[in-house]
Amino acid sequence: MLILAQISLSAQTxxxxxxxxxxxxxRSINEQWSVALQLESMQRTHQAVEDGLSSDYLYIRTDITPILSYRMSSGESLAIGYMHRFVNxxxxxxxxxxxxxxxxxxxxxxxxxxxSDQTLRKGASPIIRMRYRISFDIPLEGMSQNTGEFYLVPAMEQLIIGQSDILDGETRFLLRLGRTLSVKTKVEIGLDHRFDGYLVxxxxxxxxxxxxxxxxx
Amino acid sequence: MSAQEEAKFELEERVSHLEVPEIAKDSLCLLIPSTTRIRWYKDISHIGQTYEAKFKHEGSRYSVEFDSLGHLADIEVELSWKHMQASEKTALNRSFSSIQGFKLQRIQAQWTGRVIDLTRRDGSNGLIPKAMAYEVEFKGEMNERFAYWEGLFTPEGELLDLKEVLLKDVENLNLN
Structure with missing residues (x-):
């Protein structure tokens, strides 16, 4: 089984x-350096069956990811991170x-x-992924985002995934509606559609x- | 608000027009009459508090800033390079052509000074047409760095001030 072995519970779906x-x-440390901590949880609620969708709850995983970023110039940055995933x-x-x-x-x-990321799990071959994502950050009120205003972020990401000698791809389409609540807080709701396994x-x-x-x- | 301004402000919040000093609202009526749908913001930073009015007028986006007492600080109007007059472009173009890899991102006309000096003298009210400066966001090489910059130019094309634009607030685009 090639892709995302860590979510093997849903791999047949x-x-x-x-x-x-x-x-x-x-949080910014100074003009160049900043740190971030991300928490993410994935939970399945429905699965496709022969006659439609069936309610089928399954807790899949929780990730915690600290990231260190370095701003190179106005709009460019480099980052490294480590993700710890709790799954099954x-x-x-x-x-x-x-x-x-x-x-x-x-x-x-x-x-x-x-x-690029490298995933390691005991008893499984490492998974190497190369990814490219393009996002558009579009204010819905005026020319820039301001407090109390809404914005839209459509995005697309392509992943190439390698494990042992098997290669696969994953394509993601995202559409998020966000609101800037204050200069320190944003909320977003949206859909992330992922299509994978097409090379295997x-x-x-x-x-x-x-x-x-x-x-x- | 540009990225540079984002970095500058510690807090920006939307406020009701009732919270804005009357003198600011009166000045706005005089300078840009018949304006509707004005959004007011209060910007609080380490140097103090200001009020900002944002609105669209005759197809252009306006940003008018006042100090905490309601006195005018500046007026900025978003311009389209395509629709600017040739005379306005000529002097600016001369400066732009000397910047390696110049690519225009955004241009705003700017007025500063007293309300009385910026109001038309023909009795019709409204803002005097000739801008006092242009705030230009561009990509190019300055100070031996290829980056995004915000420059303040006189109508004659002289560069008065230059700051690197720090594109902030990108965590939702880069990290998640």
Missing amino acids: EQSLGLLPQVTMS GKDVHRTLQQYAWVQPKEGYRIAHRLR EEERHRSWLILALFLKP
Whole structure:
């Protein structure tokens, strides 16, 4: 079994729906360096059966990810992180490296993210992933985001996943509606649709309802 | 608000017009008459408190800032380079062409001074048409760094002030 062995409980599922709540806390150390801590939990709520969707709750995992970022210039940054995943009574470890850059445009921003990660779990071969994501940060009221205003973030991400000598791909489509509650707080709700297994003929479609909170304590 | 301003302000909150000093609202009526749907914000930073009015007027986005007592600080109007007059562009273009890799991101016309000096003298009220400066966000090489910059230019194209734009508030784009 190639992809995401850590969520093996849902690996046979072709289509599923679920919840993906996230909390991200970040803090600047100085102009260049910042740290962040992300908590994320994945829970399946429905699965596709022959005659439609069936309610089928399953707690899948919880991740905790500290990330250290370095700002290179105006819109460019480098980051490294470590994710500890609690899944099915077992621990999964992941290291990540990323280069991200943001382009301000008239009335919106384009964010690019190149990320690589390596997942390790006892008794399984390491999983190596290369990822690229493009996001659009679009204020819905005016030219920029202000307190109390809404914004939209459509995004697409492509992943190439390798484990042992098997290669697979995953494509993600995201659409999030956000609101800036204050300069230190943002909330987002949205949909994250993930399509994978298409290179190993074990296709999966999974859709997650994202509930995200961003804090700068 | 630009990224630079985001970095500058510690707190920005939306406020009711009832909280805004009357003198600020009167000045706004004089400078930009018949404006509707004004959004008021209170910006609190280490240097004090200001009020900011944001609105759209005749197709352009306006941002008018007042001090805590309601006295005018500045007026900024978002411009479209395409629709600017040739005479306005010529001097600015001369400066822009000397910047390696110059790419315009955003341009705003800026007025500062007393309300009486910025009001038309023909009795019709309204803002005098000639901008006093242009705030320009651009990408290019300055001070041996290729980055995003915010420059303040005179209408004659002279660079008065330059700051690097720090693109902040990107955690939801880069981290999750």
